[in-house]
Amino acid sequence: MSVPPLQPHTPTPDQEVSLRIGVLLFPGFQVLDVFGPLDCLNVLSRTHPLTLSLLSHTLDPVTSKVHSYPASIAQSILPTHTFSNPPPLDVLLVPGGLGTRLLDSDPITSSIAFIRSVYPSLRYLITVCTGSGLAARAGILDGRRATTNKRAFREISVWRSEVEWVAKARWVVDGNLWTSSGVSSGIDVILAWIGNVFGEAVARGVADGMEYRMVSDEGDDPFATLYGLE
Amino acid sequence: MSVPPLQPHTPTPDQEVSLRIGVLLFPGFQVLDVFGPLDCLNVLSRTHPLTLSLLSHTLDPVTSKVHSYPASIAQSILPTHTFSNPPPLDVLLVPGGLGTRLLDSDPITSSIAFIRSVYPSLRYLITVCTGSGLAARAGILDGRRATTNKRAFREISVWRSEVEWVAKARWVVDGNLWTSSGVSSGIDVILAWIGNVFGEAVARGVADGMEYRMVSDEGDDPFATLYGLE
Numbered sequence: 236m237s238v239p240p241l242q243p244h245t246p247t248p249d250q251e252v253s254l255r256i257g258v259l260l261f262p263g264f265q266v267l268d269v270f271g272p273l274d275c276l277n278v279l280s281r282t283h284p285l286t287l288s289l290l291s292h293t294l295d296p297v298t299s300k301v302h303s304y305p306a307s308i309a310q311s312i313l314p315t316h317t318f319s320n321p322p323p324l325d326v327l328l329v330p331g332g333l334g335t336r337l338l339d340s341d342p343i344t345s346s347i348a349f350i351r352s353v354y355p356s357l358r359y360l361i362t363v364c365t366g367s368g369l370a371a372r373a374g375i376l377d378g379r380r381a382t383t384n385k386r387a388f389r390e391i392s393v394w395r396s397e398v399e400w401v402a403k404a405r406w407v408v409d410g411n412l413w414t415s416s417g418v419s420s421g422i423d424v425i426l427a428w429i430g431n432v433f434g435e436a437v438a439r440g441v442a443d444g445m446e447y448r449m450v451s452d453e454g455d456d457p458f459a460t461l462y463g464l465e
Numbered sequence: 466m467s468v469p470p471l472q473p474h475t476p477t478p479d480q481e482v483s484l485r486i487g488v489l490l491f492p493g494f495q496v497l498d499v500f501g502p503l504d505c506l507n508v509l510s511r512t513h514p515l516t517l518s519l520l521s522h523t524l525d526p527v528t529s530k531v532h533s534y535p536a537s538i539a540q541s542i543l544p545t546h547t548f549s550n551p552p553p554l555d556v557l558l559v560p561g562g563l564g565t566r567l568l569d570s571d572p573i574t575s576s577i578a579f580i581r582s583v584y585p586s587l588r589y590l591i592t593v594c595t596g597s598g599l600a601a602r603a604g605i606l607d608g609r610r611a612t613t614n615k616r617a618f619r620e621i622s623v624w625r626s627e628v629e630w631v632a633k634a635r636w637v638v639d640g641n642l643w644t645s646s647g648v649s650s651g652i653d654v655i656l657a658w659i660g661n662v663f664g665e666a667v668a669r670g671v672a673d674g675m676e677y678r679m680v681s682d683e684g685d686d687p688f689a690t691l692y693g694l695e
Contacts, residue, residue, distance in 0.1 A: 256538075265504070266500055266503065266504040266507055267500060267501065267504035267675060270496055270497060270500035270501075270504070270540075271497065271500075271501070273496065273540065274495070274496040274497035274500070274648075276538060277496055277529065277537060277538055277539060277540075280534070280536070280537040280538045281534040281537045284536055285538050286538070287538040299507065304510070304511040306510070306514060307507060307510040307511045308486075308506060308507055308510045308515050308516070308517040309507060310500075310503070310507075384676070385676060386673075386674065386676075416676055417674075417675060417676030418504075418674070418675035418676055418677070419652075419675050419676050419677040420676055422649075443616075443688070443691060444616065444647075444648070445497060445647060445648035445649050446614070446615060446646055446647030446648055446649050446650055446688045447648070447649040448687070457678070458673070458676045461673060
């Protein structure tokens with residue numbers, strides 16, 4: 236582990252206005268939940284300085300493998316920081332994945348505790364897929380509008396009845412809380428967030444460069460219908 | 466480097482019919498070119514056994530950082546095999562990225578040589594973005610229809626005039642060669658390939674599970690128009 240597979244950016248002195256991005260990791264995360272938004276941020280960072288940290292409960296590699304599919308292929312990410320020693324962060328990205336269901340495991344209980352403790356110091360919290368379930372269990376979505384993965388909507392939404400769960404939404408913004416629907420919706424929520432923070436033209440430039448058809452209407456969600464939520 | 470960040474799947478004896486997937490890596494690869502298709506394959510592997518290998522010119526971590534943007538954030542992948550000692554492969558996925566332009570570098574010259582040498586033993590070659598430029602330089606696209614990133618189309622298509630370059634296409638299939646357009650089109654080409662190999666319902670299931678709106682028409686390409694290729 237002498238060479239970290241994911242390298243944080245070291246800012247130069249004239250880039251001290253960089254937004255400091257953190258990504259929360261736990262075993263059984265969904266790969267595209269992380270790397271969809273992250274590659275948009277990679278492209279953004281070519282023109283707008285950012286820093287990146289990867290946080291988990293230990294510094295061990297974090298696998299996307301889920302116990303319910305032991306023969307599946309998977310990838311691992313090497314964190315840069317633990318939850319107990321985090322760098323200052325402006326933005327925390329929380330992915331989802333089947334690993335969120337291991338509610339009694341150390342990685343998930345410590346993920347929830349970290350979200351609860353770090354949220355007051357964040358400028359933005361962004362969740363993808365069932366990552367909003369972890370934020371909900373941290374209590375920070377109480378009384379707020381939020382969404383989650385649509386196939387898992389009924390399962391996740393009962394985790395915390397104090398949240399105003401929105402079934403038909405590609406993503407939902409409530410204050411500094413940006414929650415999105417399943418897996419690929421992470422690309423749409425990060426582009427919407429980039430549009431909000433850096434301007435619509437910047438978001439459009441990132442999307443066009445990646446030949447991605449942005450969903451610009453947060454209510455445009457055919458998967459709510461597909462999964463019988465209407 | 467005792468713990469590889471990307472873990473290949475070890476098949477059990479009853480899964481010997483697994484398709485053996487390889488991903489080619491070089492410095493300056495585009496992250497979503499790799500992890501978009503790969504996460505579709507992760508999901509597919511929950512129901513259809515696959516193995517995964519990650520190949521590069523050395524076993525050192527391969528960074529997505531490009532020299533033209535030294536301050537940008539980036540991620541690295543640890544390969545499992547070198548080009549000089551590859552495992553048997555059925556499928557090779559070749560991503561693109563700004564690193565493809567370093568034509569005189571060891572990683573790119575050895576990537577092109579590897580594509581040329583391994584292609585005859587593959588069942589399928591799949592490229593994303595400017596990855597088709599590497600396949601073209603390997604000579605294996607001569608006389609075949611292929612596409613590439615649309616913003617870079619004019620630049621890449623002159624690399625090899627023997628290729629029948631198709632400007633307006635989300636992806637192009639010619640025999641066992643599956644080439645796609647820019648970055649996010651890798652998700653569409655892998656879903657089309659899954660549909661071809663495993664059946665449309667399987668591809669639809671992967672896409673729906675990821676809440677991804679499949680592009681099912683390979684000619685549906687607004688980016689050819691956006692970048693003035695019509």
